[in-house]
Amino acid sequence: MTTGTPRYPSRQSDLPPPEVEEVDVLRVACDGAGGALGHPRVWLTIDPKVGHVDCGYCDKRFVLRGDGH
Ligand SMILES: [Zn+2]
Numbered sequence: 001m002t003t004g005t006p007r008y009p010s011r012q013s014d015l016p017p018p019e020v021e022e023v024d025v026l027r028v029a030c031d032g033a034g035g036a037l038g039h040p041r042v043w044l045t046i047d048p049k050v051g052h053v054d055c056g057y058c059d060k061r062f063v064l065r066g067d068g069h
Pocket of ligand 1: 030031032039055056057058059060
């Protein structure tokens with residue numbers, strides 16, 4: 001008795017992971033370049049203890065490269 005159960009197409013609406021960029025400086029600028037999600041340029045500072053910083057506008061993550069010490 002499987003009646004009235006709508007079968008949605010398997011819609012895995014998982015958002016794509018935010019863009020990640022590896023950098024080797026602690027101070028980076030982001031202006032959202034790379035699509036329609038442009039935003040005013042902001043400067044972000046990576047906390048060396050954290051190792052990355054996320055842009056508050058476009059959620060892009062800047063990862064400090066080579067923290068192997
Ligand atoms: Zn951004």
